[in-house]
Amino acid sequence: xxxxxxxxxxxxxxxxxxxxxxxxxxxxxxxxxxxxxxxxxxxxxxxxxxxxxxxxxxxxxxxxxxxxxxxxxxxxxxxxxxxxxxxxxxxxxxxxxxxxxxxxxxxxxxxxxxxxxxxxxxxxxxxxxxxxxxxxxxxxxxxxxxxxxxxxxxxxxxxxxxxxxxxxxxxxxxxxxxxxxxxxxxxxxxxxxxxxxxxxxxxxxxxxxxxxxxxxxxxxxxxxxxxxxxxxxxxxxxxxxxxxxxxxxxxxxxxxxxxxxxxxxxxxxxxxxxxxxxxxxxxxxxxxxxxxxxxxxxxxxxxxxxxxxxxxxxxxxxxxxxxxxxxxxxxxxxxxxxxxxxxxxxxxxxxxxxxxxxxxxxxxxxxxxxxxxxxxxxxxxxxxxxxxxxxxxxxxxxxxxxxxxxxxxxxxxxxxxxxxxxxxxxxxxxxxxxxxxxxxxxxxxxxxxxxxxxxxxxxxxxxxxxxxxxxxxxxxxxxxxxxxxxxxxxxxxxxxxxxxxxxxxxxxxxxxxxxxxxxxx
Numbered sequence: 036x037x038x039x040x041x042x043x044x045x046x047x048x049x050x051x052x053x054x055x056x057x058x059x060x061x062x063x064x065x066x067x068x069x070x071x072x073x074x075x076x077x078x079x080x081x082x083x084x085x086x087x088x089x090x091x092x093x094x095x096x097x098x099x100x101x102x103x104x105x106x107x108x109x110x111x112x113x114x115x116x117x118x119x120x121x122x123x124x125x126x127x128x129x130x131x132x133x134x135x136x137x138x139x140x141x142x143x144x145x146x147x148x149x150x151x152x153x154x155x156x157x158x159x160x161x162x163x164x165x166x167x168x169x170x171x172x173x174x175x176x177x178x179x180x181x182x183x184x185x186x187x188x189x190x191x192x193x194x195x196x197x198x199x200x201x202x203x204x205x206x207x208x209x210x211x212x213x214x215x216x217x218x219x220x221x222x223x224x225x226x227x228x229x230x231x232x233x234x235x236x237x238x239x240x241x242x243x244x245x246x247x248x249x250x251x252x253x254x255x256x257x258x259x260x261x262x263x264x265x266x267x268x269x270x271x272x273x274x275x276x277x278x279x280x281x282x283x284x285x286x287x288x289x290x291x292x293x294x295x296x297x298x299x300x301x302x303x304x305x306x307x308x309x310x311x312x313x314x315x316x317x318x319x320x321x322x323x324x325x326x327x328x329x330x331x332x333x334x335x336x337x338x339x340x341x342x343x344x345x346x347x348x349x350x351x352x353x354x355x356x357x358x359x360x361x362x363x364x365x366x367x368x369x370x371x372x373x374x375x376x377x378x379x380x381x382x383x384x385x386x387x388x389x390x391x392x393x394x395x396x397x398x399x400x401x402x403x404x405x406x407x408x409x410x411x412x413x414x415x416x417x418x419x420x421x422x423x424x425x426x427x428x429x430x431x432x433x434x435x436x437x438x439x440x441x442x443x444x445x446x447x448x449x450x451x452x453x454x455x456x457x458x459x460x461x462x463x464x465x466x467x468x469x470x471x472x473x474x475x476x477x478x479x480x481x482x483x484x485x486x487x488x489x490x491x492x493x494x495x496x497x498x499x500x501x502x503x504x505x506x507x508x509x510x511x512x513x514x515x516x517x518x519x520x521x522x523x524x525x526x527x528x529x530x531x532x533x534x535x536x537x538x539x540x541x542x543x544x545x546x547x548x549x550x551x552x553x554x555x556x
Contacts, residue, residue: 040427043434069437071211072444072518073197073383075392078211079219082379083184085204090176090373091122091169098144099124100277105143111135114157122169124162133158176372177204184208184223186368191222197442205378211442216382218361226330226374227365229282231316231348234324234336235273243273251276255326257333260353272333274326279316281370284309288366290359293351299359301350303366310346318342329362395448402452403429406459414466416555420541421462424533428458428526431533435525444518454526457498461534465490466556479554480546487539494534502527 073080095118102124103116111132119125128136130153140149140160146168150161164172181198184206188196197209213219235252243254253276256269287304305313317325317339326336327350334350354362406425410418432451436443469486477485502524509520545551 039431043431045434046438047430047434069433070440070442071392072442072447072515073209073211074445074515075443076212077383078209079213079216080379080381080383081208081210081220081223081377082201083180083206083208083224083375084378085177085180085206085371086374086376087173087176087204088121088373091164091172092118093373094172095122095124095164102126102144106136106139109135109139111139119161122164125159126162127157127159130156130158136160173204177206179372180375181206183369183371187222187364190364190368191219193219206375218357220377220380222361222364224375224377225365225371227282227368227370228330229285229366229370230278230328231280231313232278232326232328233275233316233320234326235275236323238273240271240273244271249273255328255331255333257326257336270333272326272336274328274333278328280305280309280312282366283370284312285366288363290356290363291349298351299354299356301354301359301363301366303348303350305346305348307346310344313346313348314342314344392448395445395452399448399452399455403455406455410459410462414462414556417466417469417542420538421459421466423541424462424538425455425458427537428454428529428533431529432522432526435529436522439521439525441521441525442518443522444515446515446519447522450519450522450526453523454530457501457527458530458534461490461494461498461530462538464493465534465538469554469556473554473556479552483542483546483554487535491535494531498527498531 099116099118106113106116111128113126113128113132113136115125115127117125126136140147140162144162146165147162148165150163152159152161177200181200185196185198188198188208188210193210193213196211197207199207201207208223210219235249238249238252239247240254243249243252248254252273254271255274256271258267258269260267284305285303286306286309288301290299291302292299320339321341322339324336324338327334327348329350350362403425407422410421410425412418414421429451432454435441436447441447465486468490469482472482472485473479505520505524505527509517509524512520542554546554
């Protein structure tokens, strides 16, 4: 028993230290204080919706580019290939190429659904993804989005974030203790689709601004912000749609300082495959500009002076240190597979959280005081023993929460208060059994043994049933319900220990060691 108490106090010490001194926990201490949930310490609550249709459209665009390349390699001529709708590709070939094209489809894309229509010496094929493949892409997009957002938040440094799927395409995010909400939203919601694309040097930018964009290119803008004036300027550029290299080929991104201008920039390292592609692209396009595009915004478009080997590149953009650091985090964590939009946003202030803590503690004090008064008045000396067990129960419960690094929420405080009632209930069952045995004329020791023996099965039955319910709540419940289930489960296990072991040890001490002749009950 002393070992249990010592271990409990070891885990509880950082929380006690924080509560008394209002400072950070001791650096030499290996354990952390009890984590407070969003409803207690304030923070941000977000619900994001993943635009899963965009993931399907992106897959169609990728397949369209692949088919163009493969048809060129196979020397199969076509008169047009384009995306047609959300999950369809339309390809037109002349009659002489229909048979080779069918053979090509059966070899390379036999999983696609194919419809064809002939006329005017041409055949138009409509290729579409099967419905199962579309649903799989959507599901995968949501799963990848959750993992990417989790990686970004982990690098951002939020303690105990709660990130989970809600429905089919929504993500629930709770960030306790977060203060810079705008920065967090930008970090979480940025798609971060990084692409390296060649600038269309031959196209007319002025005509493109007026709506005449040449095929194979698109109009994007390079954004520059003047730090002194705060003014943002946008420069239009024609960028080729084809992207030979993307952020998927990155292995690392970190912030470095430019020794000449003392400004931060992001240094990127490519994988072996990405390094080879980057070397080939720069070697084939010397004296041309290569635009670095992130989420359809041009960060820079430097001129390629020579072939660049070594598998590395940089992004410059007049960043602040914080902006450069966040960009590096996003690039390391990877791009979201589809854009996300915020459909619900709530910010919980710390004052509201403190008010919840105060009211929760007040209810705990009132409930505990009533229980203590009842035990002492009704059960006298035995009631004092039950109060001692109840105090140890609370200390061990808080120590257990700290040991398991559980997050304490407002429903969790409700679980603690419920634990007080269940602990009292267990002692009441034992004491009433002891009273019955004493009325039958048995000795104090015999009454004690019989009381514990007969009450144990009843206590185990009621508590184990509640424990099963708590496990079900934890398995299928959401954040607040899980917090309640964790504290309730831990409280039940500790209540069983204090009621059946600790209370019995105290009674045995008085009856066997101190040789007390009667039980005050």
